[in-house]
Amino acid sequence: xxxxxxxxxxxxxxxxxxxxxxxxxxxxxxxxxxxxxxxxxxxxxxxxxxxxxxxxxxxxxxxxxxxxxxxxxxxxxxxxxxxxxxxxxxxxxxxxxxxxxxxxxxxxxxxxxxxxxxxxxxxxxxxxxxxxxxxxxxxxxxxxxxxxxxxxxxxxxxxxxxxxxxxxxxxxxxxxxxxxxxxxxxxxxxxxxxxxxxxxxxxxxxxxxxxxxxxxxxxxxxxxxxxxxxxxxxxxxxxxxxxxxxxxxxxxxxxxxxxxxxxxxxxxxxx
Amino acid sequence: xxxxxxxxxxxxxxxxxxxxxxxxxxxxxxxxxxxxxxxxxxxxxxxxxxxxxxxxxxxxxxxxxxxxxxxxxxxxxxxxxxxxxxxxxxxxxxxxxxxxxxxxxxxxxxxxxxxxxxxxxxxxxxxxxxxxxxxxxxxxxxxxxxxxxxxxxxxxxxxxxxxxxxxxxxxxxxxxxxxxxxxxxxxxxxxxxxxxxxxxxxxxxxxxxxxxxxxxxxxxxxxxxxxxxxxxxxxxxxxxxxxxxxxxxxxxxxxxxxxxxxxxxxxxxxxxxxxxxxxxxxxxxxxxxxxxxxxxxxxxxxxxxxxxx
Numbered sequence: 346x347x348x349x350x351x352x353x354x355x356x357x358x359x360x361x362x363x364x365x366x367x368x369x370x371x372x373x374x375x376x377x378x379x380x381x382x383x384x385x386x387x388x389x390x391x392x393x394x395x396x397x398x399x400x401x402x403x404x405x406x407x408x409x410x411x412x413x414x415x416x417x418x419x420x421x422x423x424x425x426x427x428x429x430x431x432x433x434x435x436x437x438x439x440x441x442x443x444x445x446x447x448x449x450x451x452x453x454x455x456x457x458x459x460x461x462x463x464x465x466x467x468x469x470x471x472x473x474x475x476x477x478x479x480x481x482x483x484x485x486x487x488x489x490x491x492x493x494x495x496x497x498x499x500x501x502x503x504x505x506x507x508x509x510x511x512x513x514x515x516x517x518x519x520x521x522x523x524x525x526x527x528x529x530x531x532x533x534x535x536x537x538x539x540x541x542x543x544x545x546x547x548x549x550x551x552x553x554x555x556x557x558x559x560x561x562x563x564x565x566x567x568x569x570x571x572x573x574x575x576x577x578x579x580x581x582x583x584x585x586x587x588x589x590x591x592x593x594x595x596x597x598x599x600x601x602x603x604x605x606x607x608x609x610x611x612x613x614x615x616x
Numbered sequence: 617x618x619x620x621x622x623x624x625x626x627x628x629x630x631x632x633x634x635x636x637x638x639x640x641x642x643x644x645x646x647x648x649x650x651x652x653x654x655x656x657x658x659x660x661x662x663x664x665x666x667x668x669x670x671x672x673x674x675x676x677x678x679x680x681x682x683x684x685x686x687x688x689x690x691x692x693x694x695x696x697x698x699x700x701x702x703x704x705x706x707x708x709x710x711x712x713x714x715x716x717x718x719x720x721x722x723x724x725x726x727x728x729x730x731x732x733x734x735x736x737x738x739x740x741x742x743x744x745x746x747x748x749x750x751x752x753x754x755x756x757x758x759x760x761x762x763x764x765x766x767x768x769x770x771x772x773x774x775x776x777x778x779x780x781x782x783x784x785x786x787x788x789x790x791x792x793x794x795x796x797x798x799x800x801x802x803x804x805x806x807x808x809x810x811x812x813x814x815x816x817x818x819x820x821x822x823x824x825x826x827x828x829x830x831x832x833x834x835x836x837x838x839x840x841x842x843x844x845x846x847x848x849x850x851x852x853x854x855x856x857x858x859x860x861x862x863x864x865x866x867x868x869x870x871x872x873x874x875x876x877x878x879x880x881x882x883x884x885x886x887x888x889x890x891x892x893x894x895x896x897x898x899x900x901x902x903x904x905x906x907x908x909x910x911x912x913x914x915x916x917x918x919x920x921x922x923x924x925x
Contacts, residue, residue: 404790426789427791427792428792430792435790444787446784447783467773
């Protein structure tokens with residue numbers, strides 16, 4: 346792929362829910378963001394800041410009101426959800442969301458694997474594929490490789506997230522979206538999943554966006570951190586400034602930005 | 617010999633059970649098209665056979681069912697009609713269409729009935745019992761063939777996508793599968809098989825009749841549920857589509873056996889034959905109530921023990 350073209354380019358993206366009603370809510374306000382191939386960007390921000398809406402717009406769950414999204418140079422702004430899913434892997438916060446509970450581990454993986462590889466009537470699972478999946482799971486050291494024929498519904502949250510992560514990356518996507526994918530797990534498991542995530546992203550040079558509420562994790566992971574508030578990107582940290590940033594510093598920056606906004610609100614109201 | 621006939625009917629209606637199993641358990645959609653597509657297959661098969669194409673009639677019936685499933689599928693997905701209503705709409709519409717196909721409430725197939733043609737192969741002097749056994753064997757071969765085809769189909773990529781659609785639509789939507797398409801294909805297959813069952817029944821009884829499809833939905837449900845109860849000995853984690861397909865047909869056969877027994881033994885006196893649908897409803901209701909009853913009993917026991925301590 347041409348290295349001159351950014352892997353993900355979001356330009357002036359806006360989305361308002363319930364326009365013209367009392368419930369009008371500006372979820373995204375003129376968001377512009379560009380990721381080069383291999384960039385790993387973490388996103389922080391309070392609830393309702395627009396982080397998940399941004400992901401939903403990228404995936405096509407909602408169509409934006411204005412702006413464009415380009416993936417590897419191709420305009421995907423209005424492409425149907427299932428068509429862009431071929432190139433975008435997404436792991437949700439809820440471990441229940443990413444896998445089919447009534448199907449076995451290998452069937453789930455086969456589903457993710459064959460979507461890029463075979464015609465509709467090709468057998469979804471062959472011995473060769475099963476061996477490949479076993480091998481891929483074995484490296485996570487979670488013992489899942491010995492439970493290939495277990496239904497995913499019987500696994501723990503952490504185990505399901507590992508399966509989901511592997512499903513998203515078994516056919517390398519152009520873009521990996523992680524939506525607080527460790528938030529529902531206990532601390533030890535969360536750390537383990539984060540480790541696995543880092544390994545996969547680094548080894549495959551994956552372009553990745555990760556939403557997190559854990560500021561420490563946001564600063565420690567990846568190469569850039571952006572902060573969203575009320576639908577806009579209000580802060581972007583990288584390089585040295587990011588390295589030197591502390592959690593206290595980040596909190597301070599956040600409150601300052603909030604105050605600024607509050608001040609303008611007050612001016613508006615007093616007029 | 618009564619039970620051989622029951623076995624034959626069990627296999628023929630087994631295709632209906634497979635169809636209901638696919639929509640109800642695999643796709644997880646309550647599809648009420650069933651009675652419409654069963655009657656459609658029934659009528660189309662009779663009309664085609666009367667024209668002199670008994671073998672082709674099965675194919676036409678299958679296609680008729682696929683069309684019915686397609687209609688319900690489009691209503692449900694692209695046009696966003698509630699699944700239950702979509703099925704009811706198609707079913708009601710088909711009732712009139714079926715009357716038109718038959719040119720009236722009933723249509724006799726006569727000598728063109730497939731089973732009659734098959735019996736002729738046995739020769740003139742074959743006894744009634746021989747014919748019954750031959751019929752049962754033929755039905756078994758047809759039904760088992762369909763089961764094998766379906767088992768293989770659900771192992772293909774498309775089959776896997778259909779299973780995943782019923783299992784976790786959220787996940788499927790986020791992966792690269794077109795949920796609308798898999799739902800429509802699933803409903804086409806389900807109703808195609810139901811129509812095929814209707815066609816075979818027309819050939820079996822020798823005529824197509826407006827009342828032949830009434831009660832088929834509850835019959836399909838009963839077969840699926842009885843089959844599941846029977847196979848509940850298998851651990852839950854192991855139960856998949858393969859087992860489900862086999863158990864639905866077993867449920868169908870067992871149900872027919874129960875009916876034969878009740879009627880034969882005149883369990884409810886002279887009314888036995890008339891009470892079949894009530895019996896069917898009661899069996900389905902009881903099986904569906906059991907989990908709730910178990911819960912209530914467990915809570916009750918729990919309370920009593922807590923009080924005692």
